[in-house]
Amino acid sequence: MSKTDSVKLYKVRKLISELSNKEGRGTELVSLYIPPKKPIHEAIANLREEWGTAGNIKSDTTRNHVQDALTRTMQRLKLYRTAPDTGLVIFSGALPTNGPGSEVVNVYEIVPPKPVTQYLYQCDDHFHVEWLKDMLREEKVFGILSIDSSEAGLGILSGDRLEVVDIMTSGISGKTRKGGQSARRYERGREMELTYYFNRVAEHATRVFIDSNKVTGMIVGGPGPTKDEFLKGGYLHYELQKKIIAVLDLGYSGREGIRELVEKAADILKDVRLVEEKRLVQKFLFEVNKQGGLAVYGLPRVIDALQKASAETVLVSDDLDMVRIDVRCKKCGMLRTETVEASKKIQERQEMGSTPCTRCGAVDYEVAERDLVDVLEEMAFPVGSKVEVISSGTEEGSMFKSFGGVAAILRYRT
Numbered sequence: 001m002s003k004t005d006s007v008k009l010y011k012v013r014k015l016i017s018e019l020s021n022k023e024g025r026g027t028e029l030v031s032l033y034i035p036p037k038k039p040i041h042e043a044i045a046n047l048r049e050e051w052g053t054a055g056n057i058k059s060d061t062t063r064n065h066v067q068d069a070l071t072r073t074m075q076r077l078k079l080y081r082t083a084p085d086t087g088l089v090i091f092s093g094a095l096p097t098n099g100p101g102s103e104v105v106n107v108y109e110i111v112p113p114k115p116v117t118q119y120l121y122q123c124d125d126h127f128h129v130e131w132l133k134d135m136l137r138e139e140k141v142f143g144i145l146s147i148d149s150s151e152a153g154l155g156i157l158s159g160d161r162l163e164v165v166d167i168m169t170s171g172i173s174g175k176t177r178k179g180g181q182s183a184r185r186y187e188r189g190r191e192m193e194l195t196y197y198f199n200r201v202a203e204h205a206t207r208v209f210i211d212s213n214k215v216t217g218m219i220v221g222g223p224g225p226t227k228d229e230f231l232k233g234g235y236l237h238y239e240l241q242k243k244i245i246a247v248l249d250l251g252y253s254g255r256e257g258i259r260e261l262v263e264k265a266a267d268i269l270k271d272v273r274l275v276e277e278k279r280l281v282q283k284f285l286f287e288v289n290k291q292g293g294l295a296v297y298g299l300p301r302v303i304d305a306l307q308k309a310s311a312e313t314v315l316v317s318d319d320l321d322m323v324r325i326d327v328r329c330k331k332c333g334m335l336r337t338e339t340v341e342a343s344k345k346i347q348e349r350q351e352m353g354s355t356p357c358t359r360c361g362a363v364d365y366e367v368a369e370r371d372l373v374d375v376l377e378e379m380a381f382p383v384g385s386k387v388e389v390i391s392s393g394t395e396e397g398s399m400f401k402s403f404g405g406v407a408a409i410l411r412y413r414t
């Protein structure tokens with residue numbers, strides 16, 4: 001998973017949980033999934049048709065809501081010439097803001113983390129977020145390599161399926177040397193055989209793990225020191241070398257070694273993102289506990305570091321749940337900004353909206369509200385910082401939360 005993806009995933013997850021609880025008054029909530037290759041004008045034509053069909057709906061409220069939702073969706077689509085690389089998902093519908101009769105049409109637009117495979121249009125009493133949920137299910141493919149001096153096994157682990165792709169024997173003769181052969185000559189011969197064998201294994205690995213499958217991680221193991229010699233010798237394609245998650249000692253090599261490796265690596269494989277998060281949190285903890293260390297925590301300090309471009313990585317707990325509210329005076333343009341917990345946002349908006357402008361005294365505002373993670377990412381992007389969302393449900397995550405849920409690892413102290 002690339003670095004910024006943790007923010008993307010966080011946003012999609014958050015939206016899913018928000019939309020899963022929404023219910024329409026009638027069958028009036030629109031879900032639309034557009035695959036990347038589908039021409040946008042075709043999708044619009046389809047919606048126009050649906051708009052016409054909706055004219056037959058008996059209930060005035062439902063009919064209006066459906067047609068409004070469709071109109072708003074078409075308006076959004078018109079902003080696209082072609083669908084993004086992974087397609088587009090739109091949820092649109094009239095949702096109550098304050099009890100029945102207060103419905104306002106909302107449009108939610110998502111560029112999904114994985115390609116939409118099928119065009120889908122649904123009008124229902126709820127949003128169909130389940131397909132989006134399916135897309136979030138991580139489907140990682142791991143390359144498994146077990147190796148010793150006699151044989152090597154190459155396997156692919158995808159989801160919960162393990163496939164043994166290839167077993168190769170080294171052809172290297174046993175450990176004892178023949179009578180009359182000098183020790184040096186024996187060693188040299190063995191080394192050459194080993195090099196030849198390592199090159200063959202590496203070639204197969206490239207074919208299996210790069211050409212035929214795009215592995216996201218590599219796990220290497222085997223009995224004895226052969227695996228280390230293989231890795232240190234730089235035989236493995238550098239792309240695969242970079243993806244090594246673990247190197248483990250095993251009792252077996254080859255086919256049995258592959259199984260043993262998957263078993264032993266179970267904890268690691270379960271959540272590779274967790275390994276990354278662990279590393280980030282530990283780096284933060286190390287820096288924060290050091291005198292003059294390269295870390296700060298708390299929102300004001302993090303924002304300051306972003307403004308000074310000294311933040312390298314911003315860490316945010318996934319349950320931080322804070323929003324930034326901007327109110328701009330419509331008369332004089334004066335801007336006021338507050339960051340509050342999401343649970344207090346309605347109260348805060350009301351208070352900010354009813355307080356007279358400190359510059360001109362007017363009480364007429366334009367109000368905008370954004371998730372704090374979005375705000376941080378907007379600040380981070382131009383200065384080359386990364387935002388990493390840290391899951392709160394892990395040991396590291398809860399340790400991190402004790403620092404207030406937002407922190408930064410710095411490039412340098414300012």
Ligand SMILES: [Zn+2]
Pocket residue numbers: 329330331332333334357358359360361362
């Ligand atoms: Zn004003």
